[in-house]
Amino acid sequence: MAKIKNKYVCQECGYETPKWMGKCPSCNSWNALVEEVYNPNSKIKISKNEMDIKLKKLSDIVTEDEDRISTNLEELDRVLGGGLVKGSLTLVGGDPGIGKSTLLIQVANNISNKNLKVLYISGEESSKQIKMRSDRLSVQSETLYILSETNMDVVINAIETLNPDILVIDSIQTVYNPNIESAPGSVSQVREVTSILMNIAKNKGIATLIVGHVTKEGAIAGPRVLEHMVDVVLYFEGERHNTYRILRGVKNRFGSTNEIGIFEMRDIGLVQVKNPSEMLLAGRPMHTEGTVVVPSMEGTRPMLIEVQALVSHTPFGMPRRVATGIDYNRVILMMAVLEKKAGLHMQNSDAYINIVGGIHIKEPAIDLGIICSIASSFKEYEIDSKTVVMGEVGLTGEIRTISFIEKRLREASKLGFKKAIIPKANLKGIEKIDDMEIVGVTNVVDALDIVLGG
Template identity: 70%
Template sequence: MAKIKSKFVCQECGYETPKWMGRCPGCNEWNTLVEELYDKKSNVKIIQDVSATYKKLNEVKIDEEERSTTEINELDRVLGGGIVKGSLILVGGDPGIGKSTLLIQVANNLSNADRKVLYVSGEESSKQIKIRADRLNVKGDDLYIIAETNMALIDNVIDDLKPDVLIVDSIQTVYSPDITSAPGSVSQVREITSKLMHMAKSKDMATFIVGHVTKQGSIAGPRVLEHMVDTVLYFEGERHHTYRVLRAVKNRFGSTNEIGIFEMKDKGLTEVENPSEMLLTGRPLDSAGTIVVPSVEGTRPMLVEIQALVSSTAFGMPRRVATGIDYNRVVLMLAVLEKKAGLQLQNMDCYINITGGIQIKEPAMDLGIVCAITSSFRDREVDTETVVMGEVGLTGELRAITLVEKRLLEASKLGFKKAIIPNSNLKGLETENIDIEIIAAKNISEAIEYALGG
């Protein structure tokens, strides 16, 4: 066997050094040195010898059972209809959010459906996994576990077991003995992901890998990690809240706009089939500063409650706090209200919250923010049977939004009687099966008048 050595090569200028440095001495660029493996005798870069095959696109055949269901409808929706054979799926999220819980439940369902599953844990022992599995009532017949971090040993187990699905928890703990750097480093993460991708494609083995996140909320390690995988899923939500949102930010086999909503219970994660009803549970009636907005994530309409609290500030600089919605968008709406609606908010603290612990970023929430702030500022409640929706421009006009019919239908199903929408959405609007009164507004002044009664 050839002896292997490693050296670090700058990706910008080609400068070589035996040790990693943050800044390249050749071109003075930061974080451009990447570890590469070489044969110690011949000094030739080691490249895996794999014969390439090619064929016409029309000759590629797709099996009828291309996707495997996880029996978790929320996860299947986010994945685009199920797990694609040979796909590489990255699952990220904050510590304690439920990544491992979700994946062991997936492993249990797949193993019960005659799929051989290998669960690789680099963070827990086999006994710890068994304790958690018993708590979640996981008893899959074809579910195998291994507590190992050495990729060479894991590779041998995969060759021997030949699983249909592989789960690696987590990618930052697994290391390759051929590389001298520590587990979790840029070179290790890139090398391990490359090997897993090759195995997934060559063996038609669907692979889930868990990724740690940084304080900023992005996957820890090189950005190339997200480029290499087929699907990137983020598990969102507050650790101390019961509800979790699974969101796809990259998906080569489906939409990136879909979300799945789960509730964390003693026996694991359960699906939330009617998120609108769940998010509106306990909503205060006849209270100023609260309003309901129909939101659409992917193909799913959801009614969410926006709450606003406007109060006099005790400091020279008023506070602006936004939870569950983009802070900069809230500041923008406050500026539009001051300029176009005449609200004197420069000496007022403003707190905006979307209940349920979920994140909504679509522009259709603008009108809801405006009406909630105005309602709290004037201390006048909005009719509890009214929903609002619309994007607000910098001149105070209401812009058209997408999928209005779906939003109205969802509001009608939950008993709402009135909806305020942008006037530009009236053209081509089909309301034959929607039992709700529609009020069109051209700008925020008209919308506020309709919502608050002048």
């Protein structure tokens, strides 16, 4: 019989070592190594039937359109690529109180109303607590089953008994396998439980959704291998004191990873926001400097966002640079371009850049909007409220082409904007937009001459 050993496992990256160390040599995390007991005799034995190899030709495998299960939430279906895939494993992460459990109980209710059996397993709430939350959200279904349990063996028995179409685990860090001699939520437990759920989902064709806790850095807790094991990884973003939530796909084996879904948290639960542009521009000041609207693309969806800048004189020798909702380093680059190519000397000024609505934008098409808003605030000259700007800016001040230009322009026209400043190279082959003046520019100086009136 093999000897029982102790090992130390990093709770951040899964690195294993026979002795304790203060700093993990793999991910450089401090105090992340936790002692776990490894018993080789407790390994699960595989039967001969389970070892049979089933080979299939790729040409013989048939896929059908109905393998997608709609959640009746268009925003969620868009992020998923059209709905839940049978046999898929989806991981949903987010900060505490952001609305993960609320979203999943609403999804479970919507799917169960299609006469599909849904099993909702919670390791954090009792059945009565789930019922109280369900009553508040008006969740009523005859095919939605609730189980409050953390033992994986009991969970497996419940799945075998009910044979559900959809399985929800809330959360993966609370479920433990009694065959693994370590605490629930540890690397070994999370990895083993996820592996079991993955095998069940693939073999039985059950679409499985699991909730994952996040660390203080915002990443899903547990080993990184957890995100590699699942098919889809969704992050629920937003401020707890803000009513709007953004669901972003960071991994999707069945669709695009650039899509986002926007929800609003109300007393009746999460409500879809089908026109995010109108929502993001609500309350926008009309006659003030330092603000400009930029048509941005998130996946296949165009959104109008407001970029605000505040440039003010500082009596200190080191001016401050603050960026919210956009990469800080990108802002520094744009300010350097302004100083070098446009002659705006801001070495004695603080600069604060903000993307309104609490969302984060990473695409380069917002570069021209950053430059125009900073220049508008610095020169104290307002930009026409019916003008939108877009374009990627290079370090030599040139404005480069961007993608999906027509989608951006049509979204701006739909909300009443009359003028658009775009890269000149994008003018080729573009269709005329009714009631909109489209101006092409090649460099930053030309763009500022137009938006700031020379």
